[in-house]
Amino acid sequence: MDLPYLLSLGILGHRTWPWNAGQTTRTVQSPGGENARNLEMSDVTPAQLKEWEDLQLHLRSSLQDVDDTECVIDGLRRVGGLDISFEDGTNRATAVLVVCEFDNDCLKPVYEDAVDVDMALPYISGFLFLREIPAYERLLHRLRESAPHLEPDVFLVDGSGLFHPRQCGSASHFGIVHGLRTIGVAKKLLCFDDFTREQGQMAEEHVLQNFGDSIPLIGKSGVTYGFAVRTSTAKPKGNQDASMRRLYVSIGHRFSQSTARDVVLKCCNVEGGSYIPEPIRLADLTGRAIERAWKQIHTTSKPAARQMIMDVSNLLDDKQRKTILSILDEVGVGPCATLASVPAESIKRKQATKDELFLPFQEMVTDVMVPELRAALRMEKPWAVQLRKASLRYQQAGKAMRAVLS
DNA sequence: GCGACAG
DNA sequence: ATCTTGTCGC
Structure with missing residues (x-):
């Protein structure tokens, strides 16, 4: 060539x-x-x-x-x-x-x-x-x-x-x-x-x-x-x-x-x-799911919210999203709060769940409002349930999923 | 000039 | 790409 x-x-x-x-x-x-x-x-x-x-x-x-x-x-x-x-x-x-x-x-x-x-x-x-x-x-x-x-x-x-x-x-x-x-x-x-x-x-x-x-x-x-x-x-x-x-x-x-x-x-x-x-x-289903989630929040969101949606799609599986959602429900965090305001002590979960899922996620999405987080976490991608095995702790915002060798 | 034209 | 409408099948 x-x-x-x-x-x-x-x-x-x-x-x-x-x-x-x-x-x-x-x-x-x-x-x-x-x-x-x-x-x-x-x-x-x-x-x-x-x-x-x-x-x-x-x-x-x-x-x-x-x-x-x-x-x-x-x-x-x-x-x-x-x-x-x-x-x-x-x-x-x-x-x-x-x-x-x-x-x-x-x-x-x-x-x-x-x-x-x-x-x-x-x-x-x-x-x-x-x-x-x-x-x-x-x-x-x-x-x-x-x-x-x-x-x-x-x-x-x-x-x-x-x-x-x-x-x-x-x-x-x-x-x-x-x-x-x-x-x-x-x-x-x-x-x-x-x-x-x-x-x-x-x-x-x-x-x-x-x-x-x-x-x-x-x-x-x-x-x-x-x-x-x-x-x-x-x-x-x-x-x-x-x-x-x-x-x-x-x-x-x-x-x-x-x-x-x-x-x-x-x-x-x-x-x-x-x-x-x-x-x-x-690939089409995932793209549509992301755009659907974005459509729900983009009118009031900061630019960082778009990257947050990509991260949620790329790094979390179905089960992990649901776990974080239920934590947000239980803690009853207000709509104007950010995730950073949620104290880890108030979460009644296994320590491993906090250490490997919630805390890394909290670190990952610092300045996004909770209602926007919820919209992203409600993203429906049932076909991707068994896709990921790597813990969020070892993943990084803005990256592609870290696929585990099997 | 008008329509057609992967995604 | 996106929208809509209707129809069929599980």
């Missing part, structure tokens, strides 16, 4: 993007974000667009569209899912990475991390990478810092890969820049010059009768961009609706199209799953 070229675009070295330099070093912004106004296409010049197109074309030349010989589908241990949930009406969002591990045919979450992002650019079809990749890079960096032994064999990315006007959607972009195996998973069809709306309509109308059925998405040029795949296991009962939901799967990097399809199918065919592959579905 042409390193000087990429360096000139600020692409390498993880977090040195020209348009949001410093994002990772600045702390949580004021509620609503610094970019509270709506981002518009007019923020982007044609020259910038051309530069980004050139970057996509350049990266495309390094895309590996065959399977790694050392990683066949049966050898797949862990799968990561990346997704971003937005706060309504602002440019703020929560990006989430969930890593799942295969246990026979079940997929169990073994790692989860959420970060706050403040979008600097508008959504532009064909340039999703601008908005999402900086956040994905932060999540990758934090994973490698706090749980390198849990790095997945493949990342499923919410968006397209090769199925893209320049054959380099965000899934490929992320995979190529970091040398990772990636697969693009889109819920909607993307049409462009070589894959027209007419061809898209044909693909959409093609009946996929059973789970696993698929048709290739072939462009006018003959390129196979990916597959439309029936990933819903719902029975073909009612005519068509949710049961007709399908995904548009395309390779990101270091996969063949057919293996990418099979990996996505394997991640959908799990107990309690949906038509969305499990790691992405869980």
Whole structure:
């Protein structure tokens, strides 16, 4: 790869993007974000667009569209899912990475991390990478810092890969820049010059009768961009609706199209799953839970409250949140108090609970009001119950979960 | 000029 | 991405 070229675009070295330099070093912004106004296409010049197109074309030349010989589908241990949930009406969002591990045919979450992002650019079809990749890079960096032994064999990315006007959607972009195996998973069809709306309509109308059925998405040029795949296991009962939901799967990097399809199918065919592959579905649920909690309190909150919600999601499991909530109920702390005003002596709990949960938590969230704490602690994430085993005492505010070796 | 447009 | 509405199934 042409390193000087990429360096000139600020692409390498993880977090040195020209348009949001410093994002990772600045702390949580004021509620609503610094970019509270709506981002518009007019923020982007044609020259910038051309530069980004050139970057996509350049990266495309390094895309590996065959399977790694050392990683066949049966050898797949862990799968990561990346997704971003937005706060309504602002440019703020929560990006989430969930890593799942295969246990026979079940997929169990073994790692989860959420970060706050403040979008600097508008959504532009064909340039999703601008908005999402900086956040994905932060999540990758934090994973490698706090749980390198849990790095997945493949990342499923919410968006397209090769199925893209320049054959380099965000899934490929992320995979190529970091040398990772990636697969693009889109819920909607993307049409462009070589894959027209007419061809898209044909693909959409093609009946996929059973789970696993698929048709290739072939462009006018003959390129196979990916597959439309029936990933819903719902029975073909009612005519068509949710049961007709399908995904548009395309390779990101270091996969063949057919293996990418099979990996996505394997991640959908799990107990309690949906038509969305499990790691992405869980990442989406977590992002929504965080945004729901934030919505309840952000009007009156300090900026620190946003980070507090991330910490509660990242570092506490279901049981730990409930324990702290019940302690707050028992102590009867007033709405204008902070957690610091709760004396440890007044808590009627086992010493271990105080030492390993309450006191570290108290230290972690010093200047957040109790009503805001309650809203965060009431966050509902039942799927993450058995996710963490590390004591809060050994975790640190602002960090990703510290996953325990097992 | 107008609509379309992964998330 | 987000919203809504209706329908089906557990």
